Amino acid sequence: MTAPRPTHPSQATEAGPHAVPQPAPSVNALARPALARLLDQADALRVQVAPGPSGVCLVDAGIACRGSVEAGLLIAEICLGGLGQVRLRADGHAAWPGWVEVNSAQPVLACLGSQYAGWSLAASKDETGGRRFFSLGSGPARALAAKEPLFAELGYRDRADAGVLVLEVDRLPPPVIVDKLLRDCALPASALTLILTPTTSLAGITQVVARVLEVALHKAHQLGFALADIVSGSATAPLPAPCADGVMAMGRSNDAILYGGRxxxxxxxxxxxxRDLAARLPSCNSAAHGRSFAEIFSAADHDFYKIDGALFAPAQVWVSNLDSGNTWQGGGTRLDLLQSLWLGAGQ
Known part of the structure; x- marks a missing residue:
């Protein structure tokens, strides 16, 4: 799953209503073409579509089916609210063969207003009738509910008549969670699609690595950089193979960004x-930098909020100022570390 990134309100600058250009587009409406492709090509993409609790549309991208990298790329574009492009680049001359590429002409709305996994969804054992449920919701439907303070800062709320949300989970959401989503989004069940992407799957790890640009936007926000001054963004990160162990799979997806994200x-x-943003944004500003995320997570007693927030950032960043024509660069990748973590023994 995506590692929750601790918020530090004292460090954030109120972006105000001008953070998102007005009139703003509907991220749910713009995501519909990509969602339609996912549903129409479900068999080819190795995902399963079925009715869920209360009659919502459920897309299983890796729980009871294989899923695929191609599905993960499409899900990432859905998460970006139709305001970004996500591709896989094969590079036999690089230190790793497969790289996820992301770019957006409206990165604040695409990444923070849609893709960011910021909607906390939890249900107790009593509410589920079994196991406790927890997930972070990401994607366009967040902007329909606008439950997070971030939307007030962005000055944005979507008013679409249909929505789609991505849940990084390894089981179906219980009815109590689905009913909450319908209430908060003010949608009938027929208008809500939930995409389930366990990080242990091909689609799941792909859509997490595709958050490399969003991680940079979130860090810029935490550093107090004016969101309205961010014009466009592009990013790449290496795509590791998933694994059956959930903590290790989460570790790999986060390491891809922390040590390979550009x-x-x-x-x-x-x-x-x-200049200050280029210097302060990269993950090397954290004292925890240099160790695998799975190791850091274990040392923190599996508590994300005990991890230094400065770590949640891409490895390397360039910041170009349109007003002056100057560019600054900060940080650097550690592909040697990723190879040591991802390559099989004896390589």
Whole structure:
């Protein structure tokens, strides 16, 4: 699953209603073509579509089916609210063969207003009639409910008549969670689609690695950089193979970003702010940098909020200022570390 990134309100700058250009597009409406392709090509993409609790549409992208990298790429574009492109680049000359590429002309709305896994969804054993349920919801339907304070900062709320949400889970959501989603999104069951993507699956690990640009946007927000000054963004990160162990799979997906993620942000404003962002954004600013995320997570007693928040960032960043024409670079990749973690013994 995506590692929750702790928020530090004291470090954040109120972005106000001008963080998202007005009139803003509907992320749910723009995501519909990609969602339609996912549903229409379900067999070819190795995903399963079936009715879920209360009659919502459930897309299983790796629980009871194999799923695929191609499905993960499409799910990532859905998560971006139709405001970004996600592709897989095969590079036989690089230190790793497969790289996920992401770019967006509206990265604030695409990444923070849609893709960010910021909607906490939990149900107790009593509410589920069995096991406790927890998931972080991501994707366009977040903007229908707008339950997170972030939406007030963005000055954005979607009003579409249908929505789609991605849950990084390894089991079906219980009816109590589905009913909550329908209430909060103000949608009939026939208008809500839930996509389930366990990180242990091909689609799941792909859509998490495709969050490399979003991780940079979230870190920029935490550092107090003016969101309205972020014009566009592009990013790449290596795509590891998934594994059956959930903690290890989560570790691999996060390591791909922390040690292999490369981000280019185009901004406006002052050179001082752009230079400072390039210096402070990369993951190397954390004292925990240099160890695998699975190791760091275990040392923190499996508590995300005990991990240094500075770690949740891409490895390398370039920041280009449109107003001055200057570019700054900070951080650096550790592909040697990723190879040591991902390659089989004896390689």
């Amino acid at each position: 981000v280019h942000l185009t901004v406006s404003g002052s050179d001082a702010a752009a």
